[in-house]
Amino acid sequence: xxxxxxxxxxxxxxVAGMAASALGLVRAPILSMMIxxxxxxxxxxxxxxxxxxxxxxxxFCAVPFIPQSLTENILFSFSIxxxxxxxxxASKIDVSFGALLMFILIQVGTFFSTILNQCLVGIEQTIxxxxxxxxxxxxxxxxxxxxxxxxxNVILPLGAGLLFASSDNPMNNIEIYRWSFPICGLGCIIFVxxxxxxxxxxxIVHKEYVAQVKFLDGTKQLLTNKYFWIIxxxxxxxxxxxNINMYLWICNYAIGGQNGSFALSVCNILLNNALVxxxxxxxxxxxxxxxxxxxxISTIGFMVMSFMQLFTLKQPYLILVAIFFQNxxxxxxxxxxxxxxxxxxxxxxxxxxxLEGFWQNFSAFVTTIFGFFTSxxxxxxxxxxxxxxxxxxxxxxxxxxxMMDTFQSVTWLGIIFAVLSVIPIFFYxxxxxxxxxxxxxxxxxxAVKNYENNELDNNDIFFIKETLEYVALSNDDFLxxxxxxxxxxxxxxxxxxxxxx
Numbered sequence: 001x002x003x004x005x006x007x008x009x010x011x012x013x014x015v016a017g018m019a020a021s022a023l024g025l026v027r028a029p030i031l032s033m034m035i036x037x038x039x040x041x042x043x044x045x046x047x048x049x050x051x052x053x054x055x056x057x058x059x060f061c062a063v064p065f066i067p068q069s070l071t072e073n074i075l076f077s078f079s080i081x082x083x084x085x086x087x088x089x090a091s092k093i094d095v096s097f098g099a100l101l102m103f104i105l106i107q108v109g110t111f112f113s114t115i116l117n118q119c120l121v122g123i124e125q126t127i128x129x130x131x132x133x134x135x136x137x138x139x140x141x142x143x144x145x146x147x148x149x150x151x152x153n154v155i156l157p158l159g160a161g162l163l164f165a166s167s168d169n170p171m172n173n174i175e176i177y178r179w180s181f182p183i184c185g186l187g188c189i190i191f192v193x194x195x196x197x198x199x200x201x202x203x204i205v206h207k208e209y210v211a212q213v214k215f216l217d218g219t220k221q222l223l224t225n226k227y228f229w230i231i232x233x234x235x236x237x238x239x240x241x242x243n244i245n246m247y248l249w250i251c252n253y254a255i256g257g258q259n260g261s262f263a264l265s266v267c268n269i270l271l272n273n274a275l276v277x278x279x280x281x282x283x284x285x286x287x288x289x290x291x292x293x294x295x296x297i298s299t300i301g302f303m304v305m306s307f308m309q310l311f312t313l314k315q316p317y318l319i320l321v322a323i324f325f326q327n328x329x330x331x332x333x334x335x336x337x338x339x340x341x342x343x344x345x346x347x348x349x350x351x352x353x354x355l356e357g358f359w360q361n362f363s364a365f366v367t368t369i370f371g372f373f374t375s376x377x378x379x380x381x382x383x384x385x386x387x388x389x390x391x392x393x394x395x396x397x398x399x400x401x402x403m404m405d406t407f408q409s410v411t412w413l414g415i416i417f418a419v420l421s422v423i424p425i426f427f428y429x430x431x432x433x434x435x436x437x438x439x440x441x442x443x444x445x446x447a448v449k450n451y452e453n454n455e456l457d458n459n460d461i462f463f464i465k466e467t468l469e470y471v472a473l474s475n476d477d478f479l480x481x482x483x484x485x486x487x488x489x490x491x492x493x494x495x496x497x498x499x500x501x
Contacts, residue, residue: 004169004172004394005064005068005071005172005174006066006071006096006098006099006102007071007096007099007392008099009091009093009094009389009391009392009393010379010382010383010387010388010389010391010393011080011091011093011379011388011389012093012094012095012099013379014375014376014379014389015078015080015093016103017371017375018372018375018376019103020103020106020107020110021368021371021372021375022368023107024364024365024368024371025365025368025369027111027114027361027364031114031115031118031357031360031361034048034115034357043201044122044126044201044203044354044356044357045118045119045120045122045123045126045201045356046119046123046195046196046199046201048115048116048119049116049119049120049192049193049195049196050192050193050196051112052112052113052115052116052119053116053188053189053192053193054189055109055112056109056112056113056116056188057185057186057188057189058109058185059105059106059108059109059112060105060106060109060113060181060185061181061182061185062105063102063105063106063177063181064174064177064178064181065178066098066101066102066105067098068098068174069098070096070097070098070101071096071097071098071099072096072098073096073097073098074094074095074096075095075096075097075100076095077092077093077094077095078092078093078095079091079092079093080092080093080389091388091389093389114364116192118356118357118360118361120192120195121337121356121360122201122356122357122360123195123199123201124137124138124141124337124341125340125341125344125356126201126202126203126341126356127199127200127201127202128202129202129203129204129345129439129442130439131338131341131342131432131435131436131439132283132286132287132432134338134341135282135283135286135287135291135335135338136283138282138334138335138337138338139279139280139282139283139334140279142275142279142331142334143276143279143280146272146273146275146276146279148184148187148191149272150268150269150272150273152180152184153268153269153272154265154268154269156171156176156180156268157170157171157261157262157264157265157268158261158265159176160173160176160261161258161261161262161265163175163176164176169252169256169260170261171252171261171264172394203354204345204348204439204442204443204446217353218353218355218358218362219358219362221347221351221353221355221358222347222355222358222359222362225343225347226427227339227343227346227428227430228343228359228362228363229424230424230425230427230428231336231339231340231343231363231424231428232363232366232367233424234336234421234424234425235336235363235367236366236367236370236374237417237420237421237424238333238417238421239367239374240374240377240378240413240414240417241302241306241414241417241418241420241421242414243377243378243381243410243413243414244306244309244323244326244410244411244413244414244415244418245271245323245326245327245414246323246407246410247264247267247271247319247320247323248264249397249403249407250263250316250319250320250407251263251264251267252264252397253397253398253403254316254319254403254407255316255317263317263320267320270324271320271323271324271327272327274324274325274327274328274330274331275327275328275330275331276331277328277331278298278328278329278330278331278332278333278334279331279334282294282331282332282334282335285297285332286335286432290431290432291335291338291339291342291428291432292425292428292429292431294332294335295332295333295335295336295339295425295428296422296425296426297329297332298329298330298331298332298333298335299329299333299418299421299422299425300422301325301328301329302326302329302330302333302418302421303415303418303419303421303422305322305323305325305326305328305329306322306326306411306414306415306418307415308322308325309322309323309326309411309414310408310411310412310415313404313407313408313411314404319407339428339430340359342430342435343359343430344356344359345435345438345439345442346430346434346435346438348438348442349438349441349442377413378410378413381409381410381412381413382406382409382410384405384409385402385405385406385407385408385409385410386399386401386402386405386406387402387406437476437478437479437482440467440470440479440482441478441479441482443463443467444463444464444467444482444483444486444489446460447460447461447463447464447492448486448488448489448492451488451492456492460492461492461493464489464492464493465493467479467483468483468489468490468493471483
């Protein structure tokens with residue numbers, strides 16, 4: 001829509017991306033404080049869902065209704081100097097009123113959608129304290145959430161091809177988005193309310209726990225957490241790696257016309273659903289191999305398929321096959337998201353604080369810092385292929401020579417970051433056994449605190465008894481050290497008041 005309706009250049013996309021990154025830096029601390037200083041430990045995320053969903057939909061649905069005339073009204077222009085070392089020529093960037101309005105709506109919508117997505121992820125991370133249950137839930141969520149997009153991605157190209165058959169690129173007709181955006185937005189709101197009324201947040205904290213985390217304290221804690229850096233760097237690398245998936249360009253430009261629209265419909269079915277096998281077998285593989293090993297399979301497999309794409313560039317249909325297999329391996333990448341609650345449990349054991357909001361926003365903060373550099377990579381590599389910063393992408397890719405050179409340079413960009421994405425996973429050593437012990441330690445701590453506050457319940461008593469029996473049988477050194485911190489666990493098991501050493 002940006003390149004066909006708003007007529008923006010790659011230079012505009014670059015500058016807009018930099019501006020969006022700067023806004024992200026401001027957004028991160030605000031959202032961190034909002035989420036992680038909730039007064040309720042049982043309703044930390046759900047309270048934000050209704051308002052953020054509605055405001056997100058309103059902002060994004062307004063974008064395709066910006067009048068065409070506003071896209072032709074140039075408000076101002078600015079120049080980008082030549083950068084010979086990067087093969088970037090001096091360019092003049094035009095900014096229309098329509099493009100500026102589109103950018104503003106997207107940024108406001110992004111603020112609310114960030115709250116929405118972070119709260120939904122927060123619910124997923126706290127819906128169960130059991131790692132394997134979270135893996136199962138994450139896989140099932142991935143399968144269910146893939147269904148609406150799969151349906152929409154099939155219907156849209158077919159509808160565009162039927163309604164706008166005379167057009168060279170039916171998917172570029174703005175009317176497709178003017179009716180599909182509101183429908184999808186309504187579906188979004190319905191499903192968000194389903195999550196609002198149908199889920200419960202479960203964190204292992206004592207009953208009087210109140211979240212109070214200062215921004216600098218939360219930031220300092222994450223800065224010293226090696227797992228935070230492992231997962232954050234992985235996400236940065238796969239964010240750039242994702243540029244290799246250029247099936248929309250292949251269908252629209254390398255194939256084109258009605259064949260391209262038909263290919264796009266098929267791709268939207270096959271490529272999106274290629275993620276499904278990974279989601280189906282992910283929980284089983286995690287149980288057998290552990291999260292780290294499964295993630296290595298995912299990243300290395302994707303890397304191999306990236307090289308396959310490089311050797312099939314002259315055959316557009318074979319490129320699509322390579323992308324299909326990339327998505328097969330990418331279907332397991334959701335496991336990185338269920339690594340996060342494991343790390344948060346470890347962080348809570350280490351510091352006593354829950355940092356879901358800080359994790360998401362400080363991760364976004366760090367990713368944004370990297371984004372100042374990585375956002376330039378796509379237009380830079382496109383310039384290697386012949387698409388200048390000031391060129392209209394839609395027009396430039398219609399030149400077959402430029403198109404092929406751009407396909408090659410963007411594929412190399414994906415390969416480089418596919419290789420980089422493998423590296424952090426080798427350093428992740430938070431095994432399933434370690435995590436299970438951290439959860440036991442948190443439950444011991446919560447039970448002791450509840451007992452001190454005269455709020456001990458039968459679940460606390462049962463767990464303490466079970467843990468004492470488990471340690472006696474397993475002789476687990478970690479748990480033995482945890483038990484030594486308290487002189488009252490036998491009293492808890494016998495329902496007597498105790499205190500921490």
